Amino acid sequence: MKKFIIILPALVFSSKIFSQHNESCKDVFSIPNMERQQFEKRNNLKIESLASSNFTVHYYRCEWIIDPAVRYIDGKITSKFITTFATNHIVFDFTNRLTVDSIIFRNKKTNFTQSASKTLTIHFPVTIKKNRKDSVTIFYHGVPPISGDFTGGFVKSSHNGTPVIWTLSEPYNAQDWWPCRNGLDDKADSIDIYITHPSQYKASSNGLLQSETANGSMTTSWYKHRYPIASYLVALAVTNYSVYTRTVTIDDTTLPVISYIYPEDLSYFQTYTYFVLNALKLYSDTFGNYPYLKERYGQTQFGFGGGMEHQTNSFVVSAGENLVTHELGHQWFGDKVTCGSWRDIWLNEGFATYMADFFYTKNFDTAYYDDYVNGDLAYVVSQPDGSVWVDDTTNSGRIFDGRLSYDKGAFLLRMLQSTLGDSIFFEGLRHYLTDPKLAYGFAVTADLQRNLEDVSGLNLDYFFNQWFYGQGYPSVTVKWRQAADGRVGLKVSQTTSHPSVSFFRMSLPITLKNGSLEKKIVIENTQNNQYFKLKDPGFEVKEILIDPDKYFITKDNKVFKAKVPFAADEAYY
Numbered sequence: 001m002k003k004f005i006i007i008l009p010a011l012v013f014s015s016k017i018f019s020q021h022n023e024s025c026k027d028v029f030s031i032p033n034m035e036r037q038q039f040e041k042r043n044n045l046k047i048e049s050l051a052s053s054n055f056t057v058h059y060y061r062c063e064w065i066i067d068p069a070v071r072y073i074d075g076k077i078t079s080k081f082i083t084t085f086a087t088n089h090i091v092f093d094f095t096n097r098l099t100v101d102s103i104i105f106r107n108k109k110t111n112f113t114q115s116a117s118k119t120l121t122i123h124f125p126v127t128i129k130k131n132r133k134d135s136v137t138i139f140y141h142g143v144p145p146i147s148g149d150f151t152g153g154f155v156k157s158s159h160n161g162t163p164v165i166w167t168l169s170e171p172y173n174a175q176d177w178w179p180c181r182n183g184l185d186d187k188a189d190s191i192d193i194y195i196t197h198p199s200q201y202k203a204s205s206n207g208l209l210q211s212e213t214a215n216g217s218m219t220t221s222w223y224k225h226r227y228p229i230a231s232y233l234v235a236l237a238v239t240n241y242s243v244y245t246r247t248v249t250i251d252d253t254t255l256p257v258i259s260y261i262y263p264e265d266l267s268y269f270q271t272y273t274y275f276v277l278n279a280l281k282l283y284s285d286t287f288g289n290y291p292y293l294k295e296r297y298g299q300t301q302f303g304f305g306g307g308m309e310h311q312t313n314s315f316v317v318s319a320g321e322n323l324v325t326h327e328l329g330h331q332w333f334g335d336k337v338t339c340g341s342w343r344d345i346w347l348n349e350g351f352a353t354y355m356a357d358f359f360y361t362k363n364f365d366t367a368y369y370d371d372y373v374n375g376d377l378a379y380v381v382s383q384p385d386g387s388v389w390v391d392d393t394t395n396s397g398r399i400f401d402g403r404l405s406y407d408k409g410a411f412l413l414r415m416l417q418s419t420l421g422d423s424i425f426f427e428g429l430r431h432y433l434t435d436p437k438l439a440y441g442f443a444v445t446a447d448l449q450r451n452l453e454d455v456s457g458l459n460l461d462y463f464f465n466q467w468f469y470g471q472g473y474p475s476v477t478v479k480w481r482q483a484a485d486g487r488v489g490l491k492v493s494q495t496t497s498h499p500s501v502s503f504f505r506m507s508l509p510i511t512l513k514n515g516s517l518e519k520k521i522v523i524e525n526t527q528n529n530q531y532f533k534l535k536d537p538g539f540e541v542k543e544i545l546i547d548p549d550k551y552f553i554t555k556d557n558k559v560f561k562a563k564v565p566f567a568a569d570e571a572y573y
Helices: 032-042 263-271 274-287 321-329 346-364 366-380 402-420 422-434 445-456 461-469
Strands: 005-007 028-030 055-065 073-083 087-093 099-105 111-115 119-128 133-142 154-159 162-167 190-198 202-205 208-215 218-225 236-239 242-250 253-261 297-301 313-316 474-482 488-496 506-514 517-525 530-534 543-546 558-561
Touching: 073 087, 099 111, 099 119, 119 133, 190 202, 190 236, 202 218, 242 263, 242 274, 253 263, 253 274, 263 297, 274 297, 274 321, 274 346, 274 422, 297 321, 313 321, 321 346, 346 366, 346 402, 346 445, 366 402, 402 422, 402 445, 402 461, 402 506, 422 445, 445 461, 474 506, 474 543, 488 506, 488 517, 517 530, 543 558
Parallel strands: 055 190, 253 297, 297 313, 474 558
Antiparallel strands: 005 028, 055 073, 073 133, 087 119, 099 133, 111 119, 154 162, 162 236, 190 218, 202 236, 208 218, 242 253, 474 488, 488 530, 506 517, 506 543
8 A cells, every 4th residue: 555645736845755857747756754644534433353353254245325416325235154062153343433333144034243343243143063064145225434534435526527436445444334354363165245336437446347338327346356365455446437458468378457446537547557668577477476376467546545465456545656556566575475463564565665765666666766765764864763563553654654554564575675685586586475374364573584585595584573573773894904915804883873782783784985987795794893804805995884874774874094003913914
């Protein structure tokens, strides 16, 4: 998800720039502090999943009646489930602000209880044995609740004078508009979505459109999706969309890329669809095929200030290069493999930021690669503290902290890439995505670490302890001299910005230079005030650069040439 970005003509409010860098496109700038504040307003009722653990859902049939001119929903949800132990009740996540009309169990109405804690308890007249398949159908209606300054997960707005309704459920808003299991522990194997709406509009949702059936002044649009999906990734949008299709070939399969766009912005989106097509090829070649290759990828325009990676169908505010490549990246990291806890949201957001800011840009938009690297790094070190690990999952502003979950998470991956080398790093990520314990399921940070260690043969405890759990960053000082025989001695020291980490172990890139002559090396800095002896680089060293390509999170680094021999020179010359 990339959220709360503001479209402005030529003003930069942050060092973090999300722009597609095309003069005929709109410039889009991220304001991470606003992002955090707005998320807190949007989710002032911070309730995590309270669904019971005595069942898992394997299928949803969702039937909704939606008129974008009216903020109202009429729903019928059939949930097929499997009991995990014998029980006479199950609990869904669902607001009590919507009215449940009835619940059908085995062709008869059954009792239920709605709670202010956003739960719906369904009471069965019999005890269902463990590992049994069964189903319930929930009929409900009403006006979904409003959270803070926003309209929860079910939003009515307008574009160019035309009404639109769209949904956005991450992290806790799915239960505001449909009954489901909304935790990060269960994915439905498949879903069918039927949206009945006035015929002058188009409906957009997950998966493949199967049919549009007219019935008087109304049309029912049926979408089918046959991949596992987390509840917060289910979405719909209804307005007078213009629809167009492009295709891309991945592994000899022609994948349709279907976009639902406001008519007034159709030409603009069509012009820049190639961003998505380029990224689909690049990401598939690098991380493995697009995860939903049997269906499609799509984009739907909506009124939120950014984007949301709804499975197979990202909702985006604009066609900006950085935005659309970020949301596409989530189809691998966030949708195929979903963070198993909001504490590990960087497995979604850090990856998508890395893919758009660094990986895509380096391959397709090299002129702006350094801008993204420098901007992200400057934002990370703008404060001395903060961990990628989320310490408060009741605070959605903390979960979606732009500096930590997005940019520092992206730099954590950049540091891993530098530490492991490209070949092992990308092979490790492919292992992670295809791990049978994780693929189309959930993962936590330990799962990523395990896969990277399996491929590299390294113990990465130190890395994740200091960069994922730890806070802050180092400031590195290098003192150096070159001996008469050409060898170079280094003394490497560091201070840290936060006491949670007293020393950052790093495979630190160093460049020796004399004009156009240079030699790049990597030193294994495993302790503070460490001495290194380097071979003669073949030229007189005039300067030394610390991590010139900015692969590591550091700030205020300093280099000094020693005027006299080091105290430890005896051991090195």
